[in-house]
Amino acid sequence: MTYTRGVHRTVTEAVRTWSGQLVALSHGLHDEPETALQEHRAAARVAGLLESAGFTVTRGVADLPTALVATRGTGDLVIGFCAEYDALPGIGHACGHNVNGAAAVGAALALAAAADELGLTVKLIGTPAEEDYGGKVHLLDAGVFDDVAAAMMVHAAPDDSIGASSLAIGSWDVTFRGKPSHAALAPWEGVNALDAMTVAHTALGLLRQQLPPGVIVHGIVTDGGQAVNVIPARTSARCEVRALDTEQLAAAWLRVRACFEAGALATGAELELRCHGRDFADLRQDPDMTSAYAAALGELGRTATSRQGETMASTDMGNVSQLIPTIHPTIGYDTGGARQHTPEFTAYGKSPGADRAVLDGATALALTGADLAMSPDRRTRLLDGVRRRQRSRPVADERSGGRSASLRPGG
Structure with a gap:
């Protein structure tokens, strides 16, 4: 010293x-x-x-x-x-x-x-x-x-x-918007936002096998619908992606984003993605x-x-x-x-x-x-x-x- x-x-x-x-x-x-x-x-x-x-x-x-x-x-x-x-x-x-x-x-x-x-x-x-x-x-x-x-x-x-x-990290707020309908009388008239979230989470689960070492994806569903007998018209979640550096983070996010887009495509729901905080x-x-x-x-x-x-x-x-x-x-x-x-x-x-x-x-x-x-x-x-x-x-x-x-x- x-x-x-x-x-x-x-x-x-x-x-x-x-x-x-x-x-x-x-x-x-x-x-x-x-x-x-x-x-x-x-x-x-x-x-x-x-x-x-x-x-x-x-x-x-x-x-x-x-x-x-x-x-x-x-x-x-x-x-x-x-x-x-x-x-x-x-x-x-x-x-x-x-x-x-x-x-x-x-x-x-x-x-x-x-x-x-x-x-x-x-x-x-x-x-x-x-x-x-x-x-x-x-x-x-x-x-x-x-x-x-x-x-x-x-x-x-x-x-x-x-x-x-430390790992680089980015966080996103995810919202799917669909169309409500009676879950028993006319479910075919609705667009199920919860289904969109389910498709996205399933796609993320399958994606994990293909992600390089050091990339981690985790999240929570913050809104899954309000009533069991109503087709959910809105669901929301928060997703975080971590990677070894900022370049790897940007590349990983493209893959993660595609999973949420898949949920929208499969169900007809609208997708909104918003950055949460700062990278x-x-x-x-x-x-x-x-x-x-x-x-x-x-x-x-x-x-x-x-x-x-x-x-x-x-x-x-x-x-x-x-x-x-x-x-x-x-x-x-x-x-x-x-x-x-x-x-x-x-x-x-x-x-x-x-x-x-x-x-x-x-x-x-x-x-x-x-x-x-x-x-x-x-x-x-x-x-x-x-x-x-x-x-x-x-x-x-x-x-x-x-x-x-x-x-x-x-x-």
């Missing part, structure tokens, strides 16, 4: 100083889970804590009411920490975003304590709706990340890991930053397993990583064998192990940021990257299409 022992002491003592508030933040988020784009109390908690520490906080950035940016420092090197705080419907913080968000806030507080000495600016970006809409993609397109030289966060998990990629790109973790993080984590007595070449689920941090040097390691704690997106995982979110993960994750991220600032080679590489991006970035009125706009043809 290239930072001095004085900087190390400043960072670690700052985490200790704020430890009570950071654990309280994690617990507060856990106790009051809010889903995508509804994280009003969560955003207010994060903003209030950072304002109390002297950060300049802007709420509702990029027209997202629950997004925020908090900055402290005046240096040319901008280190960005991404705070997630949305929960899942029905099962709360089953992905551990209370841990993620509190750790990112802790990292920002800790690194800010050494910002002047290190010649950097700390930027905490509150990123809503990771589980659904993809807040980071929206903020990226809006230019919120334009000055960020390095982006970091940790993600709650059953173990410590580094280096993994998530595959995650590309920066090897140099990963090495710095692993070393920092080791100083805390933790050892991360390398997952290089493996894939996690999906994250909108992938879109950030396509443009900006990024790390997205996992920070582990005992979950009794439970994995994310289950009620059992939620139950461990306020455990002593989860609280330690908040503090250790904050410390490791902050020490990584200090290393980036004090290593001449790393600092130069990151600043050169910002300058290159700023020279090539689109003008503001082109951002509606976005540097990370929909990847799906015909979406």
Whole structure:
């Protein structure tokens, strides 16, 4: 590590100083889970804590009411920490975003304590709706990340890991519209929208054998009709497609779309497809930053397993990583064998192990940021990257299409 022992002491003592508030933040988020784009109390908690520490906080950035940016420092090197705080419907913080968000806030507080000495600016970006809409993609397109030289966060998990990629993902809302009729007296006069959905699901099931490794299709029916004795005139579903990268995702969607078109063709129903949220790109973790993080984590007595070449689920941090040097390691704690997106995982979110993960994750991220600032080679590489991006970035009125706009043809 290239930072001095004085900087190390400043960072670690700052985490200790704020430890009570950071654990309280994690617990507060856990106790009051809010889903995508509804994280009003969560955003207010994060903003209030950072304002109390002297950060300049802007709420509702990029027209997202629950997004925020908090900055402290005046240096040319901008280190960005991404705070997630949305929960899942029905099962709360089953992905551990209370841990993620509190750790990112802790990292920002800790690194800010050494910002002047290190010649950097700390930027905490509150990123809503990771589980659904993809807040980071929206903020990226809006230019919120334009000055960020390095982006970091940790993600709650059953173990410590580094280096993994993630699957690209796209999501669609599917609607079939038919014609109602009495199901017994004159079914031949109706157009059965549920039959259209059944044909489509059958076609998807058969398609799976022909999909390349890494491509996953899954979905739910959200409306299958209203009365058993009426030919369903409307059915709806949500479908997600995951793939190893954005190119494979676009190709897979063409095959999946054809399955829904088959349902419409077979039954005479009308088909409507709408993109749901933003496409998530595959995650590309920066090897140099990963090495710095692993070393920092080791100083805390933790050892991360390398997952290089493996894939996690999906994250909108992938879109950030396509443009900006990024790390997205996992920070582990005992979950009794439970994995994310289950009620059992939620139950461990306020455990002593989860609280330690908040503090250790904050410390490791902050020490990584200090290393980036004090290593001449790393600092130069990151600043050169910002300058290159700023020279090539689109003008503001082109951002509606976005540097990370929909990847799906015909979406």
